[in-house]
Amino acid sequence: MTCLAGRVDGYEVRIVGRVSSPLTDLSAAPRQGDEGGPEADLVFDPAVAEALRELAPGSEVELLTWLHKADRTTLVVHPRGDADRPEQGVFTTRSPDRPNPIGLHRVAVVSVDGTTVHVSGLEAVDGTPILDVKPALEPVADR
Amino acid sequence: MTCLAGRVDGYEVRIVGRVSSPLTDLSAAPRQGDEGGPEADLVFDPAVAEALRELAPGSEVELLTWLHKADRTTLVVHPRGDADRPEQGVFTTRSPDRPNPIGLHRVAVVSVDGTTVHVSGLEAVDGTPILDVKPALEPVADR
Numbered sequence: 014m015t016c017l018a019g020r021v022d023g024y025e026v027r028i029v030g031r032v033s034s035p036l037t038d039l040s041a042a043p044r045q046g047d048e049g050g051p052e053a054d055l056v057f058d059p060a061v062a063e064a065l066r067e068l069a070p071g072s073e074v075e076l077l078t079w080l081h082k083a084d085r086t087t088l089v090v091h092p093r094g095d096a097d098r099p100e101q102g103v104f105t106t107r108s109p110d111r112p113n114p115i116g117l118h119r120v121a122v123v124s125v126d127g128t129t130v131h132v133s134g135l136e137a138v139d140g141t142p143i144l145d146v147k148p149a150l151e152p153v154a155d156r
Numbered sequence: 157m158t159c160l161a162g163r164v165d166g167y168e169v170r171i172v173g174r175v176s177s178p179l180t181d182l183s184a185a186p187r188q189g190d191e192g193g194p195e196a197d198l199v200f201d202p203a204v205a206e207a208l209r210e211l212a213p214g215s216e217v218e219l220l221t222w223l224h225k226a227d228r229t230t231l232v233v234h235p236r237g238d239a240d241r242p243e244q245g246v247f248t249t250r251s252p253d254r255p256n257p258i259g260l261h262r263v264a265v266v267s268v269d270g271t272t273v274h275v276s277g278l279e280a281v282d283g284t285p286i287l288d289v290k291p292a293l294e295p296v297a298d299r
Contacts, residue, residue, distance in 0.1 A: 024285070026167045027255050045233050061255060063231035066245035074247075077258055079167050088206035103211035104289035105219075105298060112204060113287040115220055115258065140166070144256040146247035 017080035026079055029064075030057035030128075030143035050120075057128040066106045068125055068146070076118040077145040078137050083114030095155055116141070118150060169222055171198035172207075173271075173286035175265040180282045193263075193279035198286055200271040211268055211289070220288040221280050226257030259284070262292060 018129075032051035055067060055076070087110035089100040103111040120132040130146075177196035198219070202209060211217075230253035232243040248252040263275040273289075 024169045024171070024224075026169060027228075029255050061231060061247075064245040064247045064254065066232060066243070067248045068245060069248075070248060072248075075260060077260075079255070081167070085170070088215060098291075100209070102207040102211060104204075104207045105210045105212075105291055106291055107293070111288060112172050112219070113209065115288055117218060117220075117260070117290060119293075138184060145254060145258055146256075149251055150247055150250070150262075 021104040023140040026141040026144055027124050028058070028059045028079070028141075028143070032054055032056075032137045032139060032141040032143065034068065034135065034137065034139045035143075036136070050118075050134045052123065052131065052133045053137070055132060055146075057130070057143070062128050065125065065128065065130065065146075068122060070122050070124050072122045073149040074120060074122060074132075075147045075149055076116075076120050076132070076135070076137075076143065077147070078112035078116035078118065079138075079142040079144055080109040080116045080137075081084065081142055082138075083109040084112065085110075085112055085114060087111060115144065123155065160213050162209040167288055169285075170274045171201070171222070171285040171287070173198055173281045175199075175221065175278065175282060175284040175286065177278065177280065177284075179279070193261075193277045195274065195276045196268065196280070197228060198273040198275060198289075200273070200286070205271050206291075207269065208271060208273065211265060211273065212215050213265050213267050215265045216276075216292040217226045217265060218290045218292055219259075219278070219286065220290070221259035221273070221279075222260045222285040222287055223252040223257035223280075223288075224256065224283075224285055225281075226252040226296065228252060228255055228257060258287065 033056050090108045092098045120135050123131040167216050233251045235241045266274040
């Protein structure tokens, strides 16, 4: 495990895992998981194993990734890459190209094996860095 | 020495704006926007003005922030800070304390004035750095 002295308040992301997926080609990847993302493994760094405690199969989570192949200088895009549609600001689209290429993926946990979490419906390509996992929010009374 | 879980690969977030809010005290902040977050302004860097094009009042968005006061070394917490509840891994909670303290807030756009976006239901404190805005996903047919 890497120890980083004096960087506690740095605004640098830490890669806590990687996506392992049959998807390797960005151009073939569906644009959102509910349009056909395959099952995939989230392979976490053993250093964050404790953070996975009580993660249960069947739960819905928000997976945050760093879309490392994105263009961070892009501010406007044709939605869904369709040149026939007028350009929009990236903050009104889910384009991976944006100042901070953080992917937000709602996926279902299928199984947990140590620090490997199997999920369904993930459109991120193989090797995508993982930043965070959060429970999908349920109504207040259930939290 | 503080030891941070996860590797650094040189991915640095870019602060594209700041939250301007009457909330200044973290301990008084509601834990989620739907538990009573006030209205707030998202004050964007003019350098990313183009990314806001077509952002419309009335739209629901996912706001991503960097929770700069969080403890990035925390891996387990008592949910909702309640010492009577058993500890859980932070990936099963919405605790701000986690390896990458990225806040995920679903808010409604009330109005847009240049690079200032007025939103409702935001629980982030004044000065919180903004990383990204994404449209909240509607059913596929509506996109």
